[in-house]
């Protein structure tokens with residue numbers, strides 16, 4: 064028992080990136096344990112998914128043709144049965160929104176400890192997981208003193224596996240108890256449409272909770288106008304209703320890759336970073352020199368935005384409203 | 386109908402902090418109600434206000450210090466609160482997901498709620514897992530990352546939106562009883578009113594030990610332990626502009642002009 068079983072993810076007909084990232088993570092862990100990497104793909108067009116997933120590093124791909132889209136009751140049952148069949152030491156699942164919706168249940172059902180949101184591992188006899196705490200201000204090492212573990216991996220943290228694979232593709236017959244399926248997915252809805260597309264902008268002035276009050280939004284509006292830039296924001300600004308949903312950058316908002324991303328009063332939470340780390344030049348204005356955004360920024364000002372932003376507006380010949 | 390809301394008092398690190406062993410030094414931590422739980426409380430209280438005969442109970446596993454946070458939830462409209470704590474919990478190193486789920490499960494069994502709301506994640510340890518693990522332990526249905534809820538209590542179903550990545554929401558019908566993990570933005574959490582704060586002082590806040598819940602210290606045994614905490618290595622070599630706001634804005638302006646940004 065030294066194998067790793069990793070479960071992939073797809074949505075509306077396409078595999079998600081994390082499915083290839085989990086191969087990289089899984090291979091690393093399987094090598095450290097001296098075992099094989101098993102991959103599972105559940106639901107949808109499993110045959111063509113298996114073709115796509117047959118990349119370097121995968122030993123076996125298990126296809127399970129149950130359902131079209133993700134349903135946590137189905138996934139939980141299937142993974143439990145596959146786990147019994149493959150008998151791995153580590154079950155790797157994505158720490159995606161759907162991962163959050165079944166990984167903890169699987170761990171409980173298997174009676175195996177779970178560690179979530181891993182950004183790295185080590186294994187020399189004992190599994191060691193690196194994960195962050197306190198809104199990414201610190202990292203921790205977590206040890207799992209057990210023969211088996213469920214670990215979820217942070218999306219976009221591991222490189223996507225590539226290259227021609229030579230995995231053995233096997234179909235797995237799961238026995239899904241329909242009476243235990245107590246939730247039904249009835250559809251999908253796209254949100255955040257509208258007239259502005261922040262992903263098209265060359266320059267984004269992006270505002271976060273550091274702005275404190277709705278009335279202060281006009282300060283960053285004035286900056287955006289002065290610079291001919293587009294205004295975007297982190298999630299709390301949209302949650303509070305200060306800007307519309309189509310301005311939100313991040314995991315549940317838009318992915319942006321402007322030439323310049325000006326992060327003003329934004330801490331740089333992982334779900335925010337997921338949406339802007341591809342920006343060419345990142346500038347952070349944040350009073351906290353330890354805010355995680357500083358690890359990503361090319362340029363930073365560790366000062367009060369209420370002093371810096373008005374001065375910047377004036378530098379460009381504009382007039383500050385505050 | 387009864388709604389149980391799990392609430393956690395989370396610690397937030399101050400701008401400058403020091404690590405002391407396996408945790409941030411207490412002196413640099415500030416405590417507050419977890420942001421996600423604030424939305425969960427609001428959702429429950431709104432349902433109670435709109436319905437007949439809905440009781441909202443909150444539960445926290447936490448030390449006496451957490452009572453301030455619990456009182457805040459009571460002030461916002463929670464009817465009564467349970468705080469689980471005792472000497473065994475006090476001396477436990479770290480509560481992992483399985484442990485928290487087992488303890489909360491004992492409370493669910495005692496209270497027998499129709500709905501349980503928890504937050505998507507606790508902003509300090511950020512497991513993002515306790516709610517769904519709890520659902521499995523108590524054999525309830527569940528839904529994670531819920532940002533819209535239309536409750537049909539009579540029909541025994543919750544119509545929810547689950548917020549997926551990239552601006553896509555999944556529409557799901559979930560059979561009751563269920564645990565829903567609540568996402569921020571689902572509502573607008575209220576501020577506690579002065580009247581609410583006064584009333585909160587008189588609302589029941591019941592402290593229970595593991596023994597009261599039919600558990601013992603064995604529930605705290607866990608294979609998962611934290612063995613190190615450190616400041617992450619910075620991957621970028623960031624250029625920091627210094628010298629006061631005027632000077633810094635000047636340097637930033639030069640940079641922006643250099644990148645082709647001009648007066649709009």
Ligand SMILES: Cc1cc2nc3c(=O)[nH]c(=O)nc-3n(C[C@H](O)[C@H](O)[C@H](O)COP(=O)(O)OP(=O)(O)OC[C@H]3O[C@@H](n4cnc5c(N)ncnc54)[C@H](O)[C@@H]3O)c2cc1C
Pocket residue numbers: 160270271272273274296297298299300311312313314315316317327328329330331332333334335338348349350351354366367368369505506530
């Ligand atoms: C499933 C899920 C999906 C999510 N999706 C997204 C998403 O798509 N996008 C997103 O952004 N978040 C998302 N989040 C939320 C994310 O975890 C953070 O809560 C959020 O990004 C924090 O926003 P913020 O940086 O504006 O606020 P905070 O983290 O509160 O940071 C505010 C910052 O402002 C600084 N500041 C304060 N005052 C000043 C001042 N006067 N001058 C300068 N700086 C100041 C502070 O030092 C701090 O760093 C998601 C979370 C979950 C669980």
Ligand SMILES: Nc1ncnc2c1ncn2[C@@H]1O[C@H](COP(=O)(O)O)[C@@H](O)[C@H]1O
Pocket residue numbers: 391392393419421422444445446447482485502503504505506507508510511512513514515516
């Ligand atoms: N100690 C605790 N007491 C009560 N509820 C908790 C506790 N820890 C976590 N929770 C609940 O579980 C949710 C997710 O927490 P976590 O899985 O730790 O990220 C939180 O938003 C809370 O609602």
